[in-house]
Amino acid sequence: MTVDPIPHLKIAVVGGGPGGLATAIALSKIPNVEVTIYEQASLLREVGAGISIGQNTWNVLELLGVADTLKSGHETWTVLNMNGRSGEELLRREKPLAPSIRAPIRTQRTALQSALLAHVKPGVIQLSKKLTSIVDRGDEGVELNFKDGTNVMADLVVGADGIRSVVRDSAWPSYELKFTGTTIWRTLLPWDAVKDLDPRFEITGWWHTPTTHVYFSPVGEGLWEIACRAWHDPATHSASKVSWGVPVTNEHVESHFTVRPSFSTLLDTDFVREKTDKTKEYLPEIREALARVPTDGWREFAAFAGPELSKLTAWDSKVVLVGDSSHALSGAFGSGAGFAIEDGWVLAQALSYFRNDRRKALHLFDEIRLPYYARMYAHLEEQSTLRAAKLKTLGNPTYDERVANKIISDGGKDMSWIYGNDIGAVWKKKAESLPA
Ligand SMILES: Cc1cc2nc3c(=O)[nH]c(=O)nc-3n(C[C@H](O)[C@H](O)[C@H](O)COP(=O)(O)OP(=O)(O)OC[C@H]3O[C@@H](n4cnc5c(N)ncnc54)[C@H](O)[C@@H]3O)c2cc1C
Structure with missing residues:
Protein backbone atom coordinates (compact mmCIF):
# COMPACT_ATOMS: atom_id res chain seq x y z
CA MET A 1 0.00 0.00 0.00
CA GLY A 48 4.56 42.83 33.22
CA ALA A 49 5.92 41.29 36.34
CA GLY A 50 5.08 37.81 37.57
CA ILE A 51 3.10 34.89 36.25
CA SER A 52 1.58 31.84 37.94
CA ILE A 53 2.45 28.39 36.71
CA GLY A 54 -0.02 25.83 37.97
CA GLN A 55 -0.47 22.14 37.21
CA ASN A 56 -2.23 22.77 33.88
CA THR A 57 0.65 24.89 32.60
CA TRP A 58 3.26 22.46 33.92
CA ASN A 59 1.44 19.62 32.10
CA VAL A 60 1.74 21.30 28.73
CA LEU A 61 5.28 22.53 29.38
CA GLU A 62 6.21 18.88 30.01
CA LEU A 63 4.66 17.86 26.69
CA LEU A 64 6.67 20.57 24.92
CA GLY A 65 9.86 19.49 26.67
CA VAL A 66 10.22 22.93 28.32
CA ALA A 67 9.32 22.18 31.95
CA ASP A 68 12.85 21.34 33.11
CA THR A 69 14.16 24.59 31.60
CA LEU A 70 11.91 26.72 33.82
CA LYS A 71 13.82 26.70 37.09
CA SER A 72 13.19 29.78 39.20
CA GLY A 73 10.05 30.76 41.06
CA HIS A 74 8.33 30.99 44.42
CA GLU A 75 6.25 27.97 45.48
CA THR A 76 2.60 28.89 46.01
CA TRP A 77 1.23 25.96 48.04
CA THR A 78 -0.44 28.59 50.25
CA VAL A 79 -2.26 31.66 49.02
CA LEU A 80 -4.15 34.20 51.08
CA ASN A 81 -7.08 36.53 50.58
CA MET A 82 -7.20 39.36 53.10
CA ASN A 83 -9.24 42.41 53.89
CA GLY A 84 -6.86 45.19 52.85
CA ARG A 85 -8.19 47.71 55.34
CA SER A 86 -8.48 45.57 58.49
CA GLY A 87 -5.93 42.85 57.72
CA GLU A 88 -8.52 40.14 58.48
CA GLU A 89 -7.81 36.81 56.79
CA LEU A 90 -10.80 35.94 54.61
CA LEU A 91 -9.68 32.83 52.80
CA ARG A 92 -6.56 30.71 52.96
CA ARG A 93 -6.04 28.13 50.25
CA GLU A 94 -3.58 25.38 51.11
CA LYS A 95 -2.81 22.95 48.34
CA PRO A 96 -1.70 19.63 49.82
CA LEU A 97 2.06 19.32 49.43
CA ALA A 98 2.57 16.72 46.74
CA PRO A 99 6.21 15.86 46.08
CA SER A 100 5.19 13.77 43.05
CA ILE A 101 4.03 16.82 41.11
CA ARG A 102 5.79 20.03 40.18
CA ALA A 103 5.15 22.79 42.69
CA PRO A 104 2.78 25.56 41.66
CA ILE A 105 4.93 28.67 41.34
CA ARG A 106 4.84 32.41 40.83
CA THR A 107 7.75 33.31 38.63
CA GLN A 108 8.95 36.24 36.54
CA LYS A 178 -14.40 46.84 25.45
CA PHE A 179 -12.62 48.38 28.43
CA THR A 180 -13.71 46.42 31.51
CA GLY A 181 -13.18 49.32 33.91
CA THR A 182 -10.21 47.58 35.52
CA THR A 183 -6.76 49.15 35.48
CA ILE A 184 -3.77 47.09 36.56
CA TRP A 185 -0.38 48.31 37.76
CA ARG A 186 2.55 45.93 38.06
CA THR A 187 6.12 46.08 39.27
CA LEU A 188 8.99 44.03 40.69
CA LEU A 189 11.27 45.09 43.52
CA PRO A 190 13.82 43.40 45.78
CA TRP A 191 12.26 41.46 48.67
CA ASP A 192 14.93 42.97 50.91
CA ALA A 193 13.39 46.41 50.31
CA VAL A 194 10.09 45.46 51.97
CA LYS A 195 10.61 42.38 54.15
CA ASP A 196 10.58 44.41 57.39
CA LEU A 197 6.97 45.49 56.78
CA ASP A 198 4.83 42.39 57.46
CA PRO A 199 5.74 38.68 57.54
CA ARG A 200 2.53 37.90 55.63
CA PHE A 201 3.93 39.71 52.60
CA GLU A 202 6.16 36.71 52.01
CA ILE A 203 3.06 34.60 51.28
CA THR A 204 1.38 35.03 47.91
CA GLY A 205 -1.80 36.93 48.64
CA TRP A 206 -4.48 39.39 47.66
CA TRP A 207 -5.40 42.32 49.88
CA HIS A 208 -8.86 43.56 48.98
CA THR A 209 -11.15 46.54 49.26
CA PRO A 210 -14.59 46.42 47.59
CA THR A 211 -13.35 47.79 44.23
CA THR A 212 -9.56 47.35 44.35
CA HIS A 213 -6.94 44.82 45.33
CA VAL A 214 -3.21 44.69 45.91
CA TYR A 215 -1.42 41.41 45.14
CA PHE A 216 1.93 40.59 46.69
CA SER A 217 4.12 37.64 45.85
CA PRO A 218 7.74 36.64 45.84
CA VAL A 219 8.72 35.50 42.34
CA GLY A 220 12.12 33.92 43.06
CA GLU A 221 15.67 35.22 42.66
CA GLY A 222 15.19 37.65 45.57
CA LEU A 223 12.45 39.58 43.77
CA TRP A 224 8.97 40.48 44.95
CA GLU A 225 5.98 41.42 42.84
CA ILE A 226 3.24 43.95 43.37
CA ALA A 227 0.23 43.86 41.07
CA CYS A 228 -2.64 46.16 41.98
CA ARG A 229 -6.03 46.61 40.40
CA ALA A 230 -8.68 49.29 40.64
CA TRP A 231 -12.10 49.20 39.09
CA HIS A 232 -13.95 52.29 37.94
CA ASP A 233 -17.25 52.39 36.13
CA PRO A 234 -16.23 52.00 32.44
CA ALA A 235 -19.10 54.28 31.43
CA THR A 236 -17.21 57.21 32.93
CA HIS A 237 -13.65 55.95 32.70
CA SER A 238 -13.27 54.60 29.19
CA ALA A 239 -11.90 57.54 27.25
CA SER A 240 -8.20 57.42 28.09
CA LYS A 241 -7.89 53.74 28.87
CA VAL A 242 -5.84 52.27 26.08
CA SER A 243 -2.58 51.75 27.93
CA TRP A 244 -0.69 48.44 27.93
CA GLY A 245 2.62 48.25 29.73
CA VAL A 246 2.94 52.04 29.86
CA PRO A 247 5.22 53.66 32.50
CA VAL A 248 3.25 55.71 35.04
CA THR A 249 4.30 57.76 38.04
CA ASN A 250 4.35 56.45 41.58
CA GLU A 251 1.97 59.22 42.67
CA HIS A 252 -0.57 58.14 40.07
CA VAL A 253 -0.56 54.53 41.29
CA GLU A 254 -0.50 55.42 44.98
CA SER A 255 -3.50 57.72 44.60
CA HIS A 256 -5.67 54.63 44.12
CA PHE A 257 -4.48 52.99 47.34
CA THR A 258 -4.58 55.36 50.29
CA VAL A 259 -4.11 54.99 54.03
CA ARG A 260 -7.18 55.06 56.23
CA PRO A 261 -6.99 58.49 57.89
CA SER A 262 -6.91 58.00 61.63
CA PHE A 263 -9.30 60.89 62.22
CA SER A 264 -12.01 59.13 60.24
CA THR A 265 -12.09 56.31 62.79
CA LEU A 266 -12.40 58.78 65.62
CA LEU A 267 -14.86 61.09 63.94
CA ASP A 268 -17.06 58.91 61.79
CA THR A 269 -19.29 61.79 60.83
CA ASP A 270 -21.08 62.32 57.55
CA PHE A 271 -18.63 65.10 56.78
CA VAL A 272 -15.58 62.83 57.15
CA ARG A 273 -17.30 60.02 55.28
CA GLU A 274 -17.95 62.32 52.34
CA LYS A 275 -14.37 63.55 52.29
CA THR A 276 -12.71 60.14 52.27
CA ASP A 277 -13.13 57.43 49.67
CA LYS A 278 -13.10 54.32 51.83
CA THR A 279 -12.98 51.96 48.88
CA LYS A 280 -9.32 52.96 48.46
CA GLU A 281 -8.22 52.60 52.08
CA TYR A 282 -5.41 50.20 52.94
CA LEU A 283 -3.35 49.24 55.96
CA PRO A 284 -0.37 51.61 56.40
CA GLU A 285 2.14 48.80 55.77
CA ILE A 286 0.56 48.11 52.36
CA ARG A 287 0.70 51.77 51.51
CA GLU A 288 4.32 51.83 52.66
CA ALA A 289 5.18 48.89 50.37
CA LEU A 290 3.80 50.87 47.43
CA ALA A 291 5.78 53.92 48.53
CA ARG A 292 9.00 51.88 48.36
CA VAL A 293 8.65 51.14 44.65
CA PRO A 294 11.54 52.87 42.87
CA THR A 295 10.70 55.80 40.60
CA ASP A 296 9.67 54.63 37.11
CA GLY A 297 9.04 51.13 38.43
CA TRP A 298 5.34 50.90 37.57
CA ARG A 299 3.68 49.81 34.34
CA GLU A 300 -0.02 50.36 33.69
CA PHE A 301 -2.31 47.93 31.86
CA ALA A 302 -5.92 48.68 30.99
CA ALA A 303 -7.94 45.47 30.97
CA PHE A 304 -10.06 44.90 27.90
CA ALA A 305 -12.37 42.00 27.16
C1 LIG B 1 -2.61 41.50 34.78
C2 LIG B 1 -2.51 40.16 34.15
C3 LIG B 1 -2.06 39.10 34.93
C4 LIG B 1 -1.93 37.83 34.38
N1 LIG B 1 -1.45 36.81 35.13
C5 LIG B 1 -1.30 35.59 34.58
C6 LIG B 1 -0.78 34.50 35.31
O1 LIG B 1 -0.47 34.60 36.49
N2 LIG B 1 -0.63 33.28 34.69
C7 LIG B 1 -0.96 33.12 33.37
O2 LIG B 1 -0.80 32.00 32.82
N3 LIG B 1 -1.46 34.13 32.65
C8 LIG B 1 -1.63 35.36 33.21
N4 LIG B 1 -2.12 36.39 32.48
C9 LIG B 1 -2.50 36.16 31.11
C10 LIG B 1 -1.31 36.07 30.21
O3 LIG B 1 -0.44 37.17 30.37
C11 LIG B 1 -1.79 36.05 28.79
O4 LIG B 1 -2.93 35.23 28.70
C12 LIG B 1 -0.70 35.50 27.90
O5 LIG B 1 0.41 36.37 27.87
C13 LIG B 1 -1.24 35.30 26.51
O6 LIG B 1 -0.23 34.91 25.66
P1 LIG B 1 -0.33 35.21 24.12
O7 LIG B 1 0.90 34.62 23.54
O8 LIG B 1 -1.65 34.77 23.61
O9 LIG B 1 -0.34 36.81 23.99
P2 LIG B 1 0.71 37.89 24.48
O10 LIG B 1 1.46 37.46 25.66
O11 LIG B 1 -0.04 39.17 24.55
O12 LIG B 1 1.75 37.98 23.28
C14 LIG B 1 1.40 38.56 22.05
C15 LIG B 1 2.67 38.85 21.26
O13 LIG B 1 2.29 39.29 19.98
C16 LIG B 1 3.05 40.45 19.64
N5 LIG B 1 2.22 41.24 18.71
C17 LIG B 1 1.09 41.90 19.01
N6 LIG B 1 0.61 42.52 17.93
C18 LIG B 1 1.47 42.23 16.92
C19 LIG B 1 1.53 42.61 15.56
N7 LIG B 1 0.60 43.40 15.01
N8 LIG B 1 2.53 42.14 14.79
C20 LIG B 1 3.49 41.34 15.33
N9 LIG B 1 3.51 40.98 16.64
C21 LIG B 1 2.50 41.41 17.42
C22 LIG B 1 3.28 41.13 20.98
O14 LIG B 1 4.38 42.02 20.91
C23 LIG B 1 3.52 39.95 21.89
O15 LIG B 1 4.87 39.54 21.88
C24 LIG B 1 -2.28 37.64 33.02
C25 LIG B 1 -2.73 38.71 32.24
C26 LIG B 1 -2.86 39.97 32.82
C27 LIG B 1 -3.37 41.11 31.98
Missing part, protein backbone atom coordinates in the same frame (compact mmCIF):
# COMPACT_ATOMS: atom_id res chain seq x y z
CA THR A 2 1.35 3.45 -0.86
CA VAL A 3 0.95 6.34 1.55
CA ASP A 4 0.51 9.85 0.20
CA PRO A 5 3.49 12.09 1.03
CA ILE A 6 2.91 14.63 3.78
CA PRO A 7 2.30 17.99 2.10
CA HIS A 8 4.59 20.91 2.81
CA LEU A 9 2.93 23.61 4.93
CA LYS A 10 4.23 27.13 5.34
CA ILE A 11 2.96 28.49 8.63
CA ALA A 12 3.25 32.11 9.78
CA VAL A 13 2.85 32.61 13.53
CA VAL A 14 2.13 36.24 14.38
CA GLY A 15 3.38 37.13 17.86
CA GLY A 16 6.21 35.86 20.03
CA GLY A 17 4.41 35.71 23.39
CA PRO A 18 3.86 32.42 25.25
CA GLY A 19 1.28 31.31 22.67
CA GLY A 20 3.42 32.04 19.62
CA LEU A 21 6.61 30.55 21.07
CA ALA A 22 4.83 27.38 22.22
CA THR A 23 3.09 27.00 18.85
CA ALA A 24 6.42 27.28 17.03
CA ILE A 25 8.08 24.74 19.34
CA ALA A 26 5.26 22.23 18.84
CA LEU A 27 5.02 22.82 15.08
CA SER A 28 8.77 22.43 14.62
CA LYS A 29 8.37 18.77 15.64
CA ILE A 30 6.05 18.01 12.70
CA PRO A 31 7.42 16.78 9.37
CA ASN A 32 7.17 19.14 6.39
CA VAL A 33 6.13 22.18 8.37
CA GLU A 34 8.07 25.40 7.84
CA VAL A 35 7.32 27.80 10.67
CA THR A 36 8.24 31.47 11.12
CA ILE A 37 7.31 33.75 14.01
CA TYR A 38 6.74 37.42 13.12
CA GLU A 39 7.07 39.59 16.22
CA GLN A 40 6.57 43.36 16.28
CA ALA A 41 9.12 44.04 19.04
CA SER A 42 12.73 44.67 18.12
CA LEU A 43 13.79 42.69 21.18
CA LEU A 44 11.84 39.84 22.75
CA ARG A 45 11.11 40.92 26.28
CA GLU A 46 8.04 40.50 28.45
CA VAL A 47 6.36 43.47 30.00
CA ARG A 109 7.29 36.48 33.17
CA THR A 110 10.75 36.75 31.64
CA ALA A 111 11.64 33.35 33.16
CA LEU A 112 8.78 31.66 31.31
CA GLN A 113 9.63 33.50 28.13
CA SER A 114 13.33 32.57 28.31
CA ALA A 115 12.46 28.93 28.98
CA LEU A 116 10.22 28.80 25.90
CA LEU A 117 12.70 30.76 23.80
CA ALA A 118 15.45 28.26 24.59
CA HIS A 119 13.43 25.62 22.71
CA VAL A 120 12.66 27.67 19.60
CA LYS A 121 14.89 26.61 16.72
CA PRO A 122 17.38 29.22 15.47
CA GLY A 123 16.16 31.35 12.57
CA VAL A 124 12.46 30.84 13.37
CA ILE A 125 11.85 34.30 14.87
CA GLN A 126 11.81 37.47 12.81
CA LEU A 127 11.82 40.60 14.97
CA SER A 128 10.62 44.15 14.14
CA LYS A 129 7.83 42.64 12.03
CA LYS A 130 4.64 44.45 12.98
CA LEU A 131 1.69 42.96 11.13
CA THR A 132 -0.73 45.53 9.76
CA SER A 133 -3.19 43.25 7.94
CA ILE A 134 -3.73 39.86 6.39
CA VAL A 135 -5.51 39.26 3.08
CA ASP A 136 -7.22 36.10 1.88
CA ARG A 137 -5.64 35.15 -1.49
CA GLY A 138 -7.81 32.08 -2.06
CA ASP A 139 -5.89 28.97 -3.17
CA GLU A 140 -2.61 30.88 -3.05
CA GLY A 141 -2.87 31.26 0.72
CA VAL A 142 -2.84 34.29 2.99
CA GLU A 143 -0.82 37.45 2.44
CA LEU A 144 0.71 39.06 5.52
CA ASN A 145 1.47 42.78 5.31
CA PHE A 146 3.95 44.39 7.68
CA LYS A 147 4.49 47.96 8.78
CA ASP A 148 7.96 48.01 7.19
CA GLY A 149 6.29 47.68 3.76
CA THR A 150 7.17 44.02 3.23
CA ASN A 151 4.79 41.11 2.76
CA VAL A 152 4.91 37.32 2.75
CA MET A 153 2.55 34.51 1.79
CA ALA A 154 1.67 31.58 4.03
CA ASP A 155 -0.56 28.51 3.81
CA LEU A 156 -1.72 29.02 7.37
CA VAL A 157 -1.61 32.04 9.68
CA VAL A 158 -1.63 31.52 13.43
CA GLY A 159 -2.81 34.65 15.25
CA ALA A 160 -0.82 34.59 18.48
CA ASP A 161 -0.76 38.36 18.63
CA GLY A 162 -2.53 38.81 21.93
CA ILE A 163 -5.71 40.48 23.02
CA ARG A 164 -5.46 43.34 20.50
CA SER A 165 -4.93 40.92 17.63
CA VAL A 166 -4.49 42.32 14.12
CA VAL A 167 -5.06 38.82 12.71
CA ARG A 168 -8.44 38.74 14.46
CA ASP A 169 -9.25 42.28 13.27
CA SER A 170 -8.66 41.19 9.66
CA ALA A 171 -10.47 37.87 9.71
CA TRP A 172 -13.21 38.76 12.24
CA PRO A 173 -13.70 42.46 11.37
CA SER A 174 -16.82 42.95 13.49
CA TYR A 175 -15.15 41.73 16.70
CA GLU A 176 -15.08 44.44 19.36
CA LEU A 177 -13.09 44.79 22.56
CA GLY A 306 -14.32 40.76 24.18
CA PRO A 307 -17.12 38.29 23.48
CA GLU A 308 -16.86 34.58 22.84
CA LEU A 309 -16.10 33.60 19.23
CA SER A 310 -18.24 30.94 17.56
CA LYS A 311 -15.17 29.60 15.72
CA LEU A 312 -11.43 30.03 16.29
CA THR A 313 -10.65 29.37 12.63
CA ALA A 314 -11.50 31.33 9.47
CA TRP A 315 -10.98 31.72 5.73
CA ASP A 316 -11.43 28.06 4.82
CA SER A 317 -8.99 26.93 7.51
CA LYS A 318 -6.17 29.29 6.57
CA VAL A 319 -6.36 31.31 9.80
CA VAL A 320 -6.47 30.14 13.41
CA LEU A 321 -6.29 32.05 16.68
CA VAL A 322 -4.35 30.88 19.72
CA GLY A 323 -4.03 32.39 23.19
CA ASP A 324 -5.44 35.78 24.15
CA SER A 325 -6.51 36.62 20.59
CA SER A 326 -8.95 33.70 20.67
CA HIS A 327 -10.61 34.44 24.01
CA ALA A 328 -10.29 38.04 25.13
CA LEU A 329 -10.80 37.47 28.83
CA SER A 330 -8.15 39.84 30.15
CA GLY A 331 -6.37 37.38 32.37
CA ALA A 332 -9.59 36.50 34.21
CA PHE A 333 -8.36 33.10 35.42
CA GLY A 334 -4.72 34.07 35.94
CA SER A 335 -3.75 31.22 33.64
CA GLY A 336 -3.92 32.72 30.15
CA ALA A 337 -0.33 31.87 29.30
CA GLY A 338 -1.14 28.23 30.09
CA PHE A 339 -4.20 28.37 27.81
CA ALA A 340 -2.13 29.91 25.01
CA ILE A 341 0.53 27.21 25.31
CA GLU A 342 -2.14 24.49 25.35
CA ASP A 343 -3.66 25.95 22.17
CA GLY A 344 -0.32 25.81 20.36
CA TRP A 345 0.33 22.24 21.43
CA VAL A 346 -3.14 21.02 20.43
CA LEU A 347 -2.89 22.73 17.04
CA ALA A 348 0.35 20.91 16.32
CA GLN A 349 -1.09 17.55 17.42
CA ALA A 350 -4.10 18.02 15.16
CA LEU A 351 -1.93 18.90 12.14
CA SER A 352 0.34 15.98 12.81
CA TYR A 353 -2.60 13.58 13.22
CA PHE A 354 -4.09 14.64 9.88
CA ARG A 355 -0.71 14.71 8.12
CA ASN A 356 -0.81 18.50 7.54
CA ASP A 357 -4.38 18.52 6.20
CA ARG A 358 -5.22 21.93 7.61
CA ARG A 359 -9.01 21.72 7.04
CA LYS A 360 -9.37 18.55 9.07
CA ALA A 361 -6.84 19.72 11.64
CA LEU A 362 -8.43 23.13 12.25
CA HIS A 363 -11.88 21.57 12.50
CA LEU A 364 -10.55 19.30 15.22
CA PHE A 365 -8.81 22.23 16.94
CA ASP A 366 -12.15 24.06 17.09
CA GLU A 367 -13.84 20.94 18.45
CA ILE A 368 -11.35 20.69 21.31
CA ARG A 369 -10.75 24.32 22.25
CA LEU A 370 -14.10 26.03 21.59
CA PRO A 371 -16.07 24.18 24.30
CA TYR A 372 -13.24 24.85 26.75
CA TYR A 373 -13.36 28.60 26.19
CA ALA A 374 -17.18 28.53 26.14
CA ARG A 375 -17.06 26.99 29.61
CA MET A 376 -14.80 29.83 30.82
CA TYR A 377 -17.16 32.51 29.53
CA ALA A 378 -20.11 30.69 31.12
CA HIS A 379 -18.26 30.40 34.43
CA LEU A 380 -17.49 34.13 34.53
CA GLU A 381 -21.09 34.97 33.71
CA GLU A 382 -22.33 32.68 36.47
CA GLN A 383 -19.90 34.19 38.98
CA SER A 384 -20.95 37.72 38.21
CA THR A 385 -24.66 36.79 38.50
CA LEU A 386 -23.99 35.04 41.82
CA ARG A 387 -22.06 37.98 43.19
CA ALA A 388 -24.76 40.46 42.21
CA ALA A 389 -27.49 38.26 43.71
CA LYS A 390 -25.55 37.92 46.94
CA LEU A 391 -25.05 41.68 47.20
CA LYS A 392 -28.79 42.11 46.69
CA THR A 393 -29.64 39.78 49.57
CA LEU A 394 -27.29 41.78 51.80
CA GLY A 395 -29.42 44.86 51.16
CA ASN A 396 -27.20 47.69 52.25
CA PRO A 397 -23.91 45.82 52.79
CA THR A 398 -21.18 47.21 54.99
CA TYR A 399 -17.67 47.78 53.66
CA ASP A 400 -16.46 44.46 55.14
CA GLU A 401 -19.42 42.54 53.73
CA ARG A 402 -18.66 43.89 50.27
CA VAL A 403 -15.04 42.81 50.60
CA ALA A 404 -16.02 39.35 51.85
CA ASN A 405 -18.57 38.98 49.06
CA LYS A 406 -15.82 39.48 46.48
CA ILE A 407 -13.97 36.48 47.87
CA ILE A 408 -16.61 34.07 49.02
CA SER A 409 -18.46 33.88 45.73
CA ASP A 410 -15.14 33.02 44.04
CA GLY A 411 -14.43 30.08 46.30
CA GLY A 412 -15.85 26.64 46.87
CA LYS A 413 -16.19 25.63 43.23
CA ASP A 414 -14.18 22.83 41.75
CA MET A 415 -11.86 24.58 39.32
CA SER A 416 -9.72 21.56 38.48
CA TRP A 417 -11.04 21.69 34.89
CA ILE A 418 -8.79 24.74 34.57
CA TYR A 419 -5.98 24.49 37.08
CA GLY A 420 -5.63 20.71 36.85
CA ASN A 421 -6.27 20.44 33.11
CA ASP A 422 -4.21 17.68 31.54
CA ILE A 423 -4.17 18.64 27.89
CA GLY A 424 -2.28 15.45 26.97
CA ALA A 425 -5.13 13.35 28.37
CA VAL A 426 -7.74 15.58 26.68
CA TRP A 427 -5.98 15.09 23.36
CA LYS A 428 -5.62 11.33 23.84
CA LYS A 429 -9.33 10.92 24.60
CA LYS A 430 -10.31 12.95 21.57
CA ALA A 431 -7.90 11.16 19.24
CA GLU A 432 -9.22 7.77 20.41
CA SER A 433 -12.76 8.85 19.49
CA LEU A 434 -11.79 9.73 15.90
CA PRO A 435 -12.61 7.25 13.11
CA ALA A 436 -9.57 5.12 12.24
